[in-house]
Amino acid sequence: MDIEAPSYKWVGTRPVRPDGIDKVTGRAMFGADFSLPDMLTGKILRSPHPHARLVSIDVSKAAALRGVKAVATAADIPEIPVDNAFVGDAPTNFRHWSSNVLAREKVLYDGHAVAAVAATSPAIADAALALIEVDYEVLPHVIDVKDAMRDDAPVLHDDLFTAGVEPKPDKPSNVAKRVEFTLGNTEAGFAEADVVVERAFRTKAVHQGYIEPHAVIANTAEDGQSQVWCPSQGHFMIRAACAKLLGIEISQFRVFPAEIGGGFGGKINPYLEPVALLLSRKSGRPVKMVMTRAEVFRATGPTSGAALTVKIGALKDGRIAAAEATLTFEAGAFPGSPVGAGCMTGFAPYDITNVKIVGYDVVSNRPKCCAYRAPGAPIAAYGIESVLDEIAQRLDLDPIDFRLKNAAKEGTKAAYGPQFGKIGCIETLTAAKDHPHYGAPLGPNQGRGVAAGFWFNFAGQASAAVNVNEDGTAIVTYGNPDIGGTRASMAQIAAEVLGIDYDKIRPIVADTSSIGFNDITAGSKTTFTAGLAVHEAAKDVVGQLRERAAKMWDISVDAVVWENGVARPASSNAGDFDPLALADIAAMAGKTGGPISGHASLAATGAGPTFAAHICDVEVDQDTGRITVVRYTAVQDAGRAIHPSYVEGQMQGGVVQGIGWALNEEYIYGSDGRLQNPGFLDYRIPVASDLPMIDTVIVEVPNPNHPYGVRGVGEVPIVPPMAAVTNAVASATGVRMTELPMSPPRLLAALENGS
Amino acid sequence: MRYEAPRAIEEAVALLADAEGDAHVLAGGTDLLVLLRAGLVTPALVVDIKHIEEMCEIAQADGGFRIGAAVTGAEFGEHAELKRAWPGVVEAMELVGSTQIQGRATAGGNLCNASPAADCVPAMIAAGATCTIAGPAGRREMAVEDIATGPGETVLGKGEIVVDFLLPPRPPRSADAYLRLIPRTEMDIAVVGAGVNLTLDDDGLCKDARVALCAIAPRVLRVAEVADALIGSAIDDAALELAAAAARAACQPIDDKRGTVEYRTKIAGVLVRRAALIAKQRAGNGS
Known part of the structure; x- marks a missing residue:
């Protein structure tokens, strides 16, 4: 059944974002822009060893240095016992995070925080760090995920026994967890297949690469009350983490969201914040901490590097008969790679009867991995979409037709469990096939690749308030840091419901004490979830406006309707009154019941999954192995784009990060276990001149669980690019690259081997 | 740290000659300030020559x-x-x-x-x-x-x-070209770089050539053998292949995060060939 698109006044338009001018003029306050009187500089001493026992830490000389006001180590924070590591049913293991924030007993990677100081100047803080004497008992280390799984590998955690295997292992290992998802019978499926392709792939750890380094300022008063200013993907999460890690009550401090210069999943977890708060509590002074870029690379993020095998069998007619994959992900120093999400997403764009996916979560001496945009999904899609491309080639099928033949649709049971409702997989693939790019001619040494991608999208909790001002304007208050333009979307939603102009509404992101709880800005959920809360809060306001109009007219509230920003009698039977605009009612609020203020707090469900289909053209320099992306088109189902420009921005950003992952980004470790490229010079994210304009096509298959049909949009665009670029390189050269990044030396070697 | 910004060369020379401890010249600062911030140098004196x-x-x-x-x-x-x-x-x-x-x-x-x-x-x-x-x-x-x-x-x-x-002064029908390979398009350090400077005679043959390569040895090298392969030729395929081979033979690179010995050696040949062709075309057009 086709539903005619409703006509909206604000939803689907492209107004200027409320934070835009401040951001382009440099006026916006990011984490490092805050300062307070009598502020101290906090700095962290980091391990130069990838794996060592902390025999002793002597801070006495540092503490005695003039100008040093506080020194801290793990001894200053409570050790969180195993049986108290979690809060509620959330997945964060705070025992691990505690040891990550300040190392306890062992350091587990180059850059692991060992101690912290707060001093009256940066130079004194540096001098104090140099005075801290750490006695390390250096241990053998392991960096590579495959090496970490060997029986003779150095074991990082004596208490880590592989979960998800029966019987429980009798000795600890670096394999934290095994997961498996199955559907049907793959053995039987492969037996029927006319063509079977099996390949092994490797990807390297990559960093989220946000431009703004982690930064925080914490201030504690004599009564123990603290304030924290920092950029993050959720100030309520920072509050929860600081409370848990330091053992203090949530009511004792307040976290203010600074503007955030990129997160991409990497600013979900605490690094500096609990340390700054601890130093501030110890010194009684404000403490500011800002990471250097090298610290960001060595000690935050990245996402997993991985080893994977993918085996897919298909019938001559193009139907997929069976599919298997094994994904082995680096978790870094503590368990928690996104291997589960990788397993769940990889085959989700397809309706396959027989599927088996196994995943392993493996620790090694690298920084603890962190979420990165559709965590796990790009890695799985890289292997799976590469093998699908090869099968299409072997069967002489158009790669989009092949995917369409197997595309998931309403009613498809995904291997990871659920049965899909209304989804836009077919519509997205079809839009890609119909795009002029897909049929455009290619030049010499050029090739074209396509790939699809899936992301669940999340929902979660949100709170919002809509306060009507005396002059008929309104303030929308919500509690999710605005990373991708959500202030604009919240204002558009409120404008749509209230029927007043977008520029009469000012949206703000409130601190943790000024609005009810909100989950993090992550999982492509803010426009969906916070948007629902704003929608409900605005409807609450409309209800109050009708009540006030009814009171002013002295008629029943049922006899008042709210249309296009004015109250009217529902019919001529209700009476003959001139319409009352919002401003008219607001001006009388004091006489009709007081301030008009709408609120909503909710736990949303029904985030609609989303699909992407990308087309990539590359040109390969056959003599040097350099790859240039010459054209790129991203097609994606947005459900309904509240602000299409910011949806397009998310799509373009995801593509660019995926291209970087495919071409040149990688963590490079020496044999000493130290990171060799902790800076943007040698950790090569793409620069603007490396890229073509990324074309975007928004497909809208509305999510039936949202009043406007919104689906999350921020993550799925990073899922297909690695495979799309790889498939384009295969088309240009005949060589299928099974290891990322496809840096020039690697591609040239592969071209010469003809592999 | 003492900072001086003299107005004359003699003054700068005197400051540096008399300096006690680590003295550095500051021009654009694009290397020095990076080293300073990383704590890799701690100069007692910085002499700004701008x-x-x-x-x-x-x-x-x-x-x-x-x-x-x-x-x-x-x-x-x-x-x-x-x-x-x-x-x-x-x-x-x-x-x-x-x-x-x-x-x-x-x-x-x-x-x-x-x-x-x-x-x-x-x-x-x-x-x-x-x-x-x-x-x-x-x-x-x-x-x-x-x-x-x-x-x-x-x-x-x-x-x-x-x-x-x-x-130096330019004879007629002369031109130069420089190419480098980096994985990106800017904001990067050469994996290999090649500079070629040519003079053609009236028949379009290479009368004179000088060639230098970077990132293939502990210092930038002038490679006479590459120039010799070009001089007297029409800078045709055969001469270019000889020049590329000479460039490869001159390489003494290292393996590091920016490139391997094998890769740098191959690319030195590729870049010499391409830079020579560009210089030849420029020299021909300029006549």
């Missing part, structure tokens, strides 16, 4: 060019005559860093930083450039190729600074 007029100008002299050591990449790019005469030198200097860095980074700094991967140096060496060195004992002239002795090491003694570069 206020010395002689070091900040490009002048045409005796049929050639005199380029102050503190002239920035952006100024190279905006000098029409220099660009016409020495397109390879200019394009090499303009490859350093990014648009923003171009406004600061200087050719003298690029030379004295003595990186094996310095972009403007192979082009200067191929051009046959010399430089003036001022020091406590007065001034002397030296070929650019003899300045750096190894990574971060130069022949400059205490109190000595590079004042300028001298590019």
Whole structure:
């Protein structure tokens, strides 16, 4: 059944974002822009060893240095016992995070925080760090995920026994967890297949690469009350983490969201914040901490590097008969790679009867991995979409037709469990096939690749308030840091419901004490979830406006309707009154019941999954192995784009990060276990001149669980690019690259081997 | 740390010669400030040379060019005559860093930083450039190729600074070209770089050639064997293959995070071939 698109006044338009001018003029306050009187500089001493026992830490000389006001180590924070590591049913293991924030007993990677100081100047803080004497008992280390799984590998955690295997292992290992998802019978499926392709792939750890380094300022008063200013993907999460890690009550401090210069999943977890708060509590002074870029690379993020095998069998007619994959992900120093999400997403764009996916979560001496945009999904899609491309080639099928033949649709049971409702997989693939790019001619040494991608999208909790001002304007208050333009979307939603102009509404992101709880800005959920809360809060306001109009007219509230920003009698039977605009009612609020203020707090469900289909053209320099992306088109189902420009921005950003992952980004470790490229010079994210304009096509298959049909949009665009670029390189050269990044030396070697 | 910004070369030389402890020359600062911030150098004295007029100008002299050591990449790019005469030198200097860095980074700094991967140096060496060195004992002239002795090491003694570069007069039908390979398109360090400078005779044969390579040895190398392979040829495929082979043979690179021995060696041949073709085309067009 086709539903005619409703006509909206604000939803689907492209107004200027409320934070835009401040951001382009440099006026916006990011984490490092805050300062307070009598502020101290906090700095962290980091391990130069990838794996060592902390025999002793002597801070006495540092503490005695003039100008040093506080020194801290793990001894200053409570050790969180195993049986108290979690809060509620959330997945964060705070025992691990505690040891990550300040190392306890062992350091587990180059850059692991060992101690912290707060001093009256940066130079004194540096001098104090140099005075801290750490006695390390250096241990053998392991960096590579495959090496970490060997029986003779150095074991990082004596208490880590592989979960998800029966019987429980009798000795600890670096394999934290095994997961498996199955559907049907793959053995039987492969037996029927006319063509079977099996390949092994490797990807390297990559960093989220946000431009703004982690930064925080914490201030504690004599009564123990603290304030924290920092950029993050959720100030309520920072509050929860600081409370848990330091053992203090949530009511004792307040976290203010600074503007955030990129997160991409990497600013979900605490690094500096609990340390700054601890130093501030110890010194009684404000403490500011800002990471250097090298610290960001060595000690935050990245996402997993991985080893994977993918085996897919298909019938001559193009139907997929069976599919298997094994994904082995680096978790870094503590368990928690996104291997589960990788397993769940990889085959989700397809309706396959027989599927088996196994995943392993493996620790090694690298920084603890962190979420990165559709965590796990790009890695799985890289292997799976590469093998699908090869099968299409072997069967002489158009790669989009092949995917369409197997595309998931309403009613498809995904291997990871659920049965899909209304989804836009077919519509997205079809839009890609119909795009002029897909049929455009290619030049010499050029090739074209396509790939699809899936992301669940999340929902979660949100709170919002809509306060009507005396002059008929309104303030929308919500509690999710605005990373991708959500202030604009919240204002558009409120404008749509209230029927007043977008520029009469000012949206703000409130601190943790000024609005009810909100989950993090992550999982492509803010426009969906916070948007629902704003929608409900605005409807609450409309209800109050009708009540006030009814009171002013002295008629029943049922006899008042709210249309296009004015109250009217529902019919001529209700009476003959001139319409009352919002401003008219607001001006009388004091006489009709007081301030008009709408609120909503909710736990949303029904985030609609989303699909992407990308087309990539590359040109390969056959003599040097350099790859240039010459054209790129991203097609994606947005459900309904509240602000299409910011949806397009998310799509373009995801593509660019995926291209970087495919071409040149990688963590490079020496044999000493130290990171060799902790800076943007040698950790090569793409620069603007490396890229073509990324074309975007928004497909809208509305999510039936949202009043406007919104689906999350921020993550799925990073899922297909690695495979799309790889498939384009295969088309240009005949060589299928099974290891990322496809840096020039690697591609040239592969071209010469003809592999 | 003491900071001085003298107005005259003699003054700068005196400051550096008399300095106690670690003294550094500050030109654009695109290397020095990075080292300072990383804590890798702790100078007792920094002498800023950007206020010395002689070091900040490009002048045409005796049929050639005199380029102050503190002239920035952006100024190279905006000098029409220099660009016409020495397109390879200019394009090499303009490859350093990014648009923003171009406004600061200087050719003298690029030379004295003595990186094996310095972009403007192979082009200067191929051009046959010399430089003036001022020091406590007065001034002397030296070929650019003899300045750096190894990574971060130069022949400059205490109190000595590079004042300028001298590019020789151009015979007719001459042109140069510089190419480098980086994985990205800017904001990167050469994996390999190749500068080629050619003069053609009236028949289009290569009368003279100078070639230099960077990032394939501890310092930028002038490779006479590559030039010899080109001289006397029509810069055809056969000559280019000989030149590429000579370039590969001259390589003594290292494996590091930016490239492997094998890759750098291959690319040296590719870039010499391509740069020679560009220089040939420019020389032919310029006649």
